[in-house]
Amino acid sequence: MIETxxxxxxxxxALVVAPPAxxxxxxxxxxxxxxxxxxxxxxxFTTLHTPPAGFRSPLHIAIVELEDGARxxxxxxxxxxxxxxxxxxxxxxxxxxxxxxxxALDRARLFWRRAGHAGDRVNAIxxxxxxxxxxxPTVNKRP
Amino acid sequence: MQRVFVAGVGMTRIGRRSExxxxxxxxxxxxxxxxxxxxxxxxxxxxxxxxxxxxxxxNFASHVATHMGLADVPALRIETATSSGAAALYTAFxxxxxxxxxxxxxxxxxxxxxxxTPRVSEIIGRSIDPYERTYGATMPxxxxxxxxxxxxxxxxxxxxxxxxAVKNHAHGARNPLAHFPTPVTVEEVLESRIVADPxxxxxxxxxxxxxxxVVLTAERARVRIAGIGHGTDTLAVRYRRDLTxxxxxxxxxxxxxxxxxxxxxxxDVAEVHDAFAPFELIxxxxxxxxxxxxxxxxxxxxxxTLEGRLPINPSGGLxxxxxxxAATGLAQIVECVWQLTGRAVGRQVQGAHHALAHSIGGLxxxxxxxxxxxx
Numbered sequence: 299m300i301e302t303x304x305x306x307x308x309x310x311x312a313l314v315v316a317p318p319a320x321x322x323x324x325x326x327x328x329x330x331x332x333x334x335x336x337x338x339x340x341x342x343f344t345t346l347h348t349p350p351a352g353f354r355s356p357l358h359i360a361i362v363e364l365e366d367g368a369r370x371x372x373x374x375x376x377x378x379x380x381x382x383x384x385x386x387x388x389x390x391x392x393x394x395x396x397x398x399x400x401x402a403l404d405r406a407r408l409f410w411r412r413a414g415h416a417g418d419r420v421n422a423i424x425x426x427x428x429x430x431x432x433x434x435p436t437v438n439k440r441p
Numbered sequence: 442m443q444r445v446f447v448a449g450v451g452m453t454r455i456g457r458r459s460e461x462x463x464x465x466x467x468x469x470x471x472x473x474x475x476x477x478x479x480x481x482x483x484x485x486x487x488x489x490x491x492x493x494x495x496x497x498x499x500n501f502a503s504h505v506a507t508h509m510g511l512a513d514v515p516a517l518r519i520e521t522a523t524s525s526g527a528a529a530l531y532t533a534f535x536x537x538x539x540x541x542x543x544x545x546x547x548x549x550x551x552x553x554x555x556x557x558t559p560r561v562s563e564i565i566g567r568s569i570d571p572y573e574r575t576y577g578a579t580m581p582x583x584x585x586x587x588x589x590x591x592x593x594x595x596x597x598x599x600x601x602x603x604x605x606a607v608k609n610h611a612h613g614a615r616n617p618l619a620h621f622p623t624p625v626t627v628e629e630v631l632e633s634r635i636v637a638d639p640x641x642x643x644x645x646x647x648x649x650x651x652x653x654x655v656v657l658t659a660e661r662a663r664v665r666i667a668g669i670g671h672g673t674d675t676l677a678v679r680y681r682r683d684l685t686x687x688x689x690x691x692x693x694x695x696x697x698x699x700x701x702x703x704x705x706x707x708x709d710v711a712e713v714h715d716a717f718a719p720f721e722l723i724x725x726x727x728x729x730x731x732x733x734x735x736x737x738x739x740x741x742x743x744x745x746t747l748e749g750r751l752p753i754n755p756s757g758g759l760x761x762x763x764x765x766x767a768a769t770g771l772a773q774i775v776e777c778v779w780q781l782t783g784r785a786v787g788r789q790v791q792g793a794h795h796a797l798a799h800s801i802g803g804l805x806x807x808x809x810x811x812x813x814x815x816x
Contacts, residue, residue, distance in 0.1 A: 313680075315677075315679070315680060316679075317572065323675045323676075323677070323680050324675075341590065341684070342586045342587070342589040342590040342593070342684060343586070343589060344582055344585030344586050344588075344589060344637045344639075344640070345585075345635075345637070345638040346577060346579070346581075346582055346585075346636075346637050346638075347634075347635055347636070347638075348559070348636070349577050349579075350559065350562065350563060350566065350577055350579055351559065351563070353577045357577045359576055359577060359578065359582055359586065361586060361678070361679055361684075367682075369679040369680070369681075370679065371572070371573050371576045371578070371678075371679050372576070373576060373577075377638075382589065382590065383593075
């Protein structure tokens with residue numbers, strides 16, 4: 299079961315942010331509503347062993363890139379074996395978002411849920427693989 | 442635009458200090474005024490990031506001015522989180538450049554060591570996006586996220602990052618005003634406690650007290666402020682496309698180089714904001730001092746040591762000299778001026794004519810680049 303995450307989209311630059319925001323951080327215009335599927339790629343993550351007051355140790359924090367480039371801050375139960383670029387699912391528990399590793403079955407289900415045509419599904423899988431292969435140059439790209 | 446010169450500089454020893462904040466700032470300011478041969482400036486610009494919470498006092502421009510006998514001189518306070526000192530320098534620069542004032546005293550300081558580490562972390566953390574804070578984000582946590590993203594790049598490993606701390610402690614060991622003038626080894630850094638994985642304790646700057654001060658003037662002096670640039674970025678880290686470069690530094694550098702009329706190739710020595718060791722690697726590339734992807738290798742090769750091709754953080758940087766928040770941006774200017782006037786005893790970079798100071802506010806939301814040249 300994939301969560302839906304409420305987000306906002308800038309009508310001027312198409313930036314998508316989650317959770318929703320009143321104004322685009324780059325333009326003084328009101329953002330419109332958007333919804334995102336709660337699955338994405340780990341951009342980065344960390345573990346705090348002495349977290350701030352009100353949090354239990356160890357505290358796992360990750361930034362996950364959802365569809366349309368929206369980056370999302372969430373917690374996780376564990377970061378063992380987690381790698382930058384891994385696909386994770388986002389779940390809400392009591393309004394707090396957590397990431398969890400996706401098994402092979404979840405991945406397959408995700409792909410089948412996508413487009414209606416077999417061709418699109420194959421394309422989606424190919425894109426995902428290609429993204430993986432070419433990850434380093436795109437992540438490292440500097441203007 | 443009126444040309445702006447540095448008439449005098451001064452700073453306190455950085456570390457655990459018993460004096461009240463206003464006294465530390467008065468000590469630095471009076472040292473700078475003495476250095477400038479001036480008793481009364483035409484205006485005062487004060488920088489402190491959060492005296493309301495750190496020491497429980499507000500209205501701090503009037504507080505400092507009154508304490509040090511400058512109650513009759515117009516004083517104002519400037520704040521851009523951890524880069525407040527650099528922002529105050531810019532404000533003073535603008536007053537002189539615009540011809541509004543002939544001499545301006547800038548003084549920045551912070552006092553934090555009387556509080557315990559979680560409380561200091563909480564107060565500094567107020568400069569982070571409120572939503573991200575609800576997920577436990579502190580400055581070290583965000584720096585940990587940046588570090589992990591950086592280390593997923595080819596060629597940036599734990600050793601390269603540790604070497605920044607080793608190098609800056611080696612420099613700080615030659616600075617009598619440094620908070621931690623003690624050398625550390627790569628092994629000690631790599632074995633220190635994990636703060637925000639993969640960031641370790643010895644990758645992080647200490648919590649420090651101290652103050653630093655600069656007197657600017659329209660009269661010709663030995664060092665000129667050649668350019669100042671200001672760059673900004675989103676408060677929320679999740680709004681950014683790239684965590685391994687700081688947009689705010691790049692924008693600030695572009696503006697500073699354009700104002701100065703020269704580029705990074707002229708810089709002989711630089712003070713760079715290494716609140717967390719990996720930030721020095723990121724910043725060296727953002728500032729154009731090293732080509733993209735080359736900072737880690739150059740650091741490992743010793744290019745950025747005092748004896749290297751491009752000495753970075755001769756003072757010891759935030760890592761070893763210490764980071765009394767709003768004092769830091771000005772302590773960097775003090776070091777640059779000492780380097781340009783041959784007064785950096787024990788750590789002098791020979792023949793330095795152009796210096797750069799780089800200050801980060803918050804998690805790179807409000808950054809400054811200042812270029813100085815011997816006049």
